[in-house]
Structure formats: C-alpha cells, structure tokens
C-alpha cells in the first residue's frame with residue numbers, strides 16, 4: 408500500500424479552500440506506486456488524483472507540473488495539473504510538497520499487445536514534438552557523469568566480470584555520445600507501469616519526475632527496452648517493431664538516429680542497470696524500496712553488444 412503520508416479530511420478540506428474544484432467528499436488511498444503517496448480525491452465537481460511527494464523537494468516540483476500542463480495543452484495524453492485560485496500548481500500537505508492533477512481512465516499492463524505498443528510509441532513521438540514548445544530546461548541527473556560516478560561507487564560490490572562489463576560499456580558510451588542527435592524534453596522513464604491504457608489506446612503517461620533534456624532516440628530506446636522485453640531478457644521483435652512503427656508514424660527517425668539506435672539501447676540498459684544496482688546495494692534509509700532485478704538490464708545489454 409503506497410500511502411506513506413496520511414492526510415486527514417480536515418487537512419484536505421483546508422487545502423481545497425485554495426482551489427475551485429468543489430467541496431471535499433472523500434479521499435481514497437491508491438495501492439499502486441512506490442515512491443509517493445497517491446490518493447483519489449472525490450469532490451462535488453469530480454474525481455482527481457492527489458500526490459504527496461515523499462522524496463522530491465518543493466523547489467523541484469514546479470518544473471514538472473508546468474511541463475505536464477504544457478504537454479496536456481498540446482495534445483499529449485497526461486494528467487493536467489490543477490491550479491490553485493492564485494494560479495500556483497504546487498502545494499504543501501503535511502509539510503511535504505503536493506499537487507492535484509486530473510484523473511485519467513485506464514490501467515497499466517504487464518503484457519502489452521502490439522497495438523498498445525504502437526499507440527504508446529506514437530504518443531511518445533507526439534510528446535517529443537510537443538515538448539519543443541516548452542521553454543524550461545532540466546539537465547538529465549542520470550546520464551554519463553552520473554553512471555561514471557555510480558560505477559566507481561558500485562565497484563566494491565560487483566564481481567570482476569560485471570565490473571569489467573560496466574566499465575567498458577561506460578567507456579564505449581563516452582566515445583559514442585548522442586549530442587549530435589535531435590533532442591529536447593524526454594520522459595526518461597517510460598516503462599509499462601508509467602502508461603495508463605484504455606483498451607488498445609494510451610489513456611495517459613504518468614510519472615514525469617525524471618523528465619529532462621535528452622536525445623529522442625535515447626528516450627525511445629528506454630521505452631522499447633521495457634515494452635518489448637521478454638522474460639529471457641531479449642526483445643520481442645514484433646513488440647519492438649510495433650513500438651517503432653507507432654513512433655515513426657508521428658516522427659520518423661533521421662538516418663543518424665537509426666544509425667545510433669543500437670547504442671541508444673545500450674545507454675538505456677546502463678542507465679537502469681546502474682540505478683537498480685544502487686537501489687540494491689545502497690537502499691535509502693527508511694525508504695520502502697521494492698528492489699527490481701538489476702541483472703535484466705545487464706543481460707539485455709549483452710544482446711545489444713552482440714548485435
């Protein structure tokens with residue numbers, strides 16, 4: 408149950424005095440989710456989603472909320488943040504940063520169909536195009552510098568084979584950067600559990616809290632590595648193709664992006680192999696982390712190295 412911060416009815420009533428979304432009716436904790444406390448908020452004007460952020464700092468929140476507003480206004484399926492009467496999107500509850508966003512229909516899936524991959528790929532391309540109208544920038548906190556520093560921190564915990572693989576791959580990526588490729592705002596974590604689906608169609612992307620500047624093909628590779636990954640840690644050709652076709656139905660990849668694609672998949676493997684290794688070897692104190700298997704991305708990386 409991912410409700411770490413309990414919000415009382417009185418606290419919620421008080422917060423709602425700053426919004427024009429009707430009178431408080433009830434709050435219902437949402438079981439899914441790992442990092443934050445999420446609730447369905449029922450008011451006399453409808454149902455919304457309330458998030459109380461457990462790790463994000465208050466000053467970091469406005470960027471992500473303005474981004475979601477910009478994207479939702481530009482036809483990207485994602486929750487629209489609800490502004491307070493004074494125009495501010497971010498709020499505070501129980502001393503923590505919080506926000507209210509529109510509720511989307513749909514649910515995530517662990518086993519996508521090709522049609523769902525196609526729809527998600529198309530929406531990702533739409534997001535990349537729409538993001539070009541967003542004026543603010545955010546550096547990627549989990550890219551080359553981060554994985555280089557993290558590999559040094561992880562070195563004592565890895566066996567020599569894994570450490571050698573990781574270090575050589577980081578060296579390869581340093582020699583093959585993506586700076587020359589089309590870039591802009593990327594989601595950077597578009598795994599299956601961050602997309603709500605309504606039948607075969609995307610109802611909305613959620614969890615924009617790793618969104619940052621990056622190359623579009625890297626973002627595409629992050630998503631395909633999860634959407635098309637099979638239990639044997641190889642990619643399903645049909646799911647991958649459907650995702651790529653969906654993406655390219657909206658934004659065809661350039662010749663340079665197609666040339667770089669395999670390297671982008673490798674970079675995406677390193678990103679999540681390393682973050683999962685850090686979660687495993689350095690669990691944050693007091694954090695209820697559901698450790699995800701780091702080795703799936705090590706194994707997937709090796710399939711791309713062999714390609």
Ligand SMILES: Nc1ncnc2c1ncn2[C@@H]1O[C@H](COP(=O)(O)OP(=O)(O)OP(=O)(O)O)[C@@H](O)[C@H]1O
Nearest residue numbers: 437439440441442443445456486509510511613614
């Ligand atoms: N805008 C929304 N509309 C409908 N349901 C939502 C919305 N936002 C979140 N949810 C529901 O809440 C669940 C938890 O949200 P989310 O995955 O963002 O949790 P988190 O703890 O904030 O992040 P994470 O699990 O990635 O650490 C989602 O699986 C989804 O079911």
Ligand SMILES: N[C@@H](CCO)C(=O)O
Nearest residue numbers: 596598679682683699
């Ligand atoms: N999507 C990530 C977790 C959140 O960043 C993973 O599966 O490792």
